[in-house]
Amino acid sequence: xxxxxxxxxxxxxxxxxxxxxxxxxxxxxxxxxxxxxxxxxxxxxxxxxxxxxxxxxxxxxxxxxxxxxxxxxxxxxxxxxxxxxxxxxxxxxxxxxxxxxxxxxxxxxxxxxxxxxxxxxxxxxxxxxxxxxxxxxxxxxxxxxxxxxxxxxxxxxxxxxxxxxxxxxxxxxxxxxxxxxxxxxxxxxxxxxxxxxxxxxxxxxxxxxxxxxxxxxxxxxxxxxxxxxxxxxxxxxxxxxxxxxxxxxxxxxxxxxxxxxxxxxxxxxxxxxxx
Amino acid sequence: xxxxxxxxxxxxxxxxxxxxxxxxxxxxxxxxxxxxxxxxxxxxxxxxxxxxxxxxxxxxxxxxxxxxxxxxxxxxxxxxxxxxxxxxxxxxxxxxxxxxxxxxxxxxxxxxxxxxxxxxxxxxxxxxxxxxxxxxxxxxxxxxxxxxxxxxxxxxxxxxxxxxxxxxxxxxxxxxxxxxxxxxxxxxxxxxxxxxxxxxxxxxxxxxxxxxxxxxxxxxxxxxxxxxxxxxxxxxxxxxxxxxxxxxxxxxxxxxxxxxxxxxxxxxxxxxxxx
Numbered sequence: 001x002x003x004x005x006x007x008x009x010x011x012x013x014x015x016x017x018x019x020x021x022x023x024x025x026x027x028x029x030x031x032x033x034x035x036x037x038x039x040x041x042x043x044x045x046x047x048x049x050x051x052x053x054x055x056x057x058x059x060x061x062x063x064x065x066x067x068x069x070x071x072x073x074x075x076x077x078x079x080x081x082x083x084x085x086x087x088x089x090x091x092x093x094x095x096x097x098x099x100x101x102x103x104x105x106x107x108x109x110x111x112x113x114x115x116x117x118x119x120x121x122x123x124x125x126x127x128x129x130x131x132x133x134x135x136x137x138x139x140x141x142x143x144x145x146x147x148x149x150x151x152x153x154x155x156x157x158x159x160x161x162x163x164x165x166x167x168x169x170x171x172x173x174x175x176x177x178x179x180x181x182x183x184x185x186x187x188x189x190x191x192x193x194x195x196x197x198x199x200x201x202x203x204x205x206x207x208x209x210x211x212x213x214x215x216x217x218x219x220x221x222x223x224x225x226x227x228x229x230x231x232x233x234x235x236x237x238x239x240x241x242x243x244x245x246x247x248x249x250x251x252x253x254x255x256x257x258x259x260x261x262x263x264x265x266x267x268x269x270x271x272x273x274x275x
Numbered sequence: 276x277x278x279x280x281x282x283x284x285x286x287x288x289x290x291x292x293x294x295x296x297x298x299x300x301x302x303x304x305x306x307x308x309x310x311x312x313x314x315x316x317x318x319x320x321x322x323x324x325x326x327x328x329x330x331x332x333x334x335x336x337x338x339x340x341x342x343x344x345x346x347x348x349x350x351x352x353x354x355x356x357x358x359x360x361x362x363x364x365x366x367x368x369x370x371x372x373x374x375x376x377x378x379x380x381x382x383x384x385x386x387x388x389x390x391x392x393x394x395x396x397x398x399x400x401x402x403x404x405x406x407x408x409x410x411x412x413x414x415x416x417x418x419x420x421x422x423x424x425x426x427x428x429x430x431x432x433x434x435x436x437x438x439x440x441x442x443x444x445x446x447x448x449x450x451x452x453x454x455x456x457x458x459x460x461x462x463x464x465x466x467x468x469x470x471x472x473x474x475x476x477x478x479x480x481x482x483x484x485x486x487x488x489x490x491x492x493x494x495x496x497x498x499x500x501x502x503x504x505x506x507x508x509x510x511x512x513x514x515x516x517x518x519x520x521x522x523x524x525x526x527x528x529x530x531x532x533x534x535x536x537x538x539x540x541x542x543x544x545x546x547x548x549x550x
Contacts, residue, residue, distance in 0.1 A: 049524060050317075050318065050523050051524050054523050151430060151433070151434060152436075154430070155427045155430040158426070161448070164448070165444070166444050166448060169440070169441050169444065173436070173439070249325060252324055
């Protein structure tokens with residue numbers, strides 16, 4: 001393959017459902033000339049409540065499809081899969097580079113608030129696995145980390161009730177589970193791809209001095225850096241194509257996914273694939 | 276098999292996850308001497324957002340396992356599977372009797388409020404399929420039916436925030452989508468197995484004259500009637516065993532399921548099975 005063909009290959013973005021579209025959107029905002037192919041394993045979502053064994057098996061099956069499609073980079077835009085299956089996926093995809101969402105988010109939080117108190121909001125599985133805790137402490141042994149599972153915010157974001165008083169009440173109720181110090185962190189890491197949609201709610205709940213780090217924009221920045229380093233950034237006119245694949249429910253994918261992507265989708269924009 | 280052995284066979288209860296435990300609990304309350312085996316297809320939940328084809332395939336695979344286990348009756352304690360796959364399951368399980376949750380709920384609502392205005396609260400898939408609408412109108416051509424998808428209440432019940440002001444706010448926000456007449460029904464049908472947990476919230480939101488029909492207790496009553504008719508009711512001393520099977524996540528099943536069942540469970544109470 002010549003250099004021009006290689007540049008033209010799409011970035012593959014994988015998630016268990018539609019949440020990873022916030023990462024896809026951030027990648028598109030950051031690198032509008034990249035071709036993108038997104039795969040949401042909607043037939044088997046949510047990964048967040050499943051066992052590590054199932055999550056790894058599903059993630060490997062799904063990303064094998066993207067591998068067959070020829071991509072130049074795999075972005076695992078699913079916190080749960082990034083926490084559980086990143087090493088397994090790197091082995092499977094080698095020599096293709098693989099970026100997860102945990103490491104970029106943790107790096108950004110540590111850079112913003114060295115020796116800080118970090119509050120990670122995530123799904124139950126991500127919290128249980130402690131992936132952000134490990135990543136943060138590896139980067140900054142003086143950091144302190146609290147992880148809080150906020151499962152209900154996933155459904156809330158999918159319902160589109162993002163800036164409502166209900167959203168604020170739910171966030172406050174989750175925070176009430178914490179001690180006073182953990183409730184006043186230096187950084188809040190949005191450790192679930194759905195949560196960037198609730199950014200305004202978090203901004204109103206937390207003090208203005210709190211750094212709110214979302215995994216979507218930090219992962220997009222990491223993808224840009226990696227491609228720039230390998231001279232694989234696409235700069236070709238006419239590029240910037242987007243292909244959306246899902247394993248089930250094109251209608252729902254389009255309706256909910258449109259909110260995540262920031263523009264309307266129809267079921268015809270989504271190709272169903274069988275794993 | 277002699278009559279005593281046949282009576283002693285368990286009732287099989289199938290759901291996509293833990294929600295069907297509200298039905299299991301109602302069956303146990305109604306018939307404490309029945310042996311029960313519950314299968315939650317937690318690896319593939321939620322069915323509510325999946326396509327009819329996937330729902331049917333999953334339901335058939337899962338219930339085939341219960342069939343191999345020797346049961347005397349299958350209760351499909353999942354509104355989505357009852358709406359989509361009941362006929363297919365009856366064919367597969369024949370001559371074993373199969374009861375879904377839609378028909379008993381619809382019958383109870385029509386009996387309570389003839390020619391009434393019925394409001395069905397359910398998941399997106401159940402609403403999309405219009406199963407309650409069909410069942411109600413088949414029973415009472417003068418009934419009027421409004422169906423409302425309340426996806427967020429499923430996560431709310433799993434979080435255990437059942438009698439909170441948040442629960443009430445969410446129900447009121449969903450109701451605000453309806454016209455004034457539909458908001459004041461004669462009966463409210465809880466068309467999702469999770470919703471009996473929110474019964475107090477519904478009771479406080481709706482006027483005292485509204486009949487609140489839950490699919491759990493109506494289905495348990497239908498199961499008792501059916502077994503009484505076939506002389507298969509278990510009356511043997513020492514019976515009343517409960518076996519819990521799940522396809523994934525025993526720990527979460529135990530934690531969330533305990534709330535649904537009304538007593539604590541540990542992961543050791545749950546047997547993982549592979550479909």
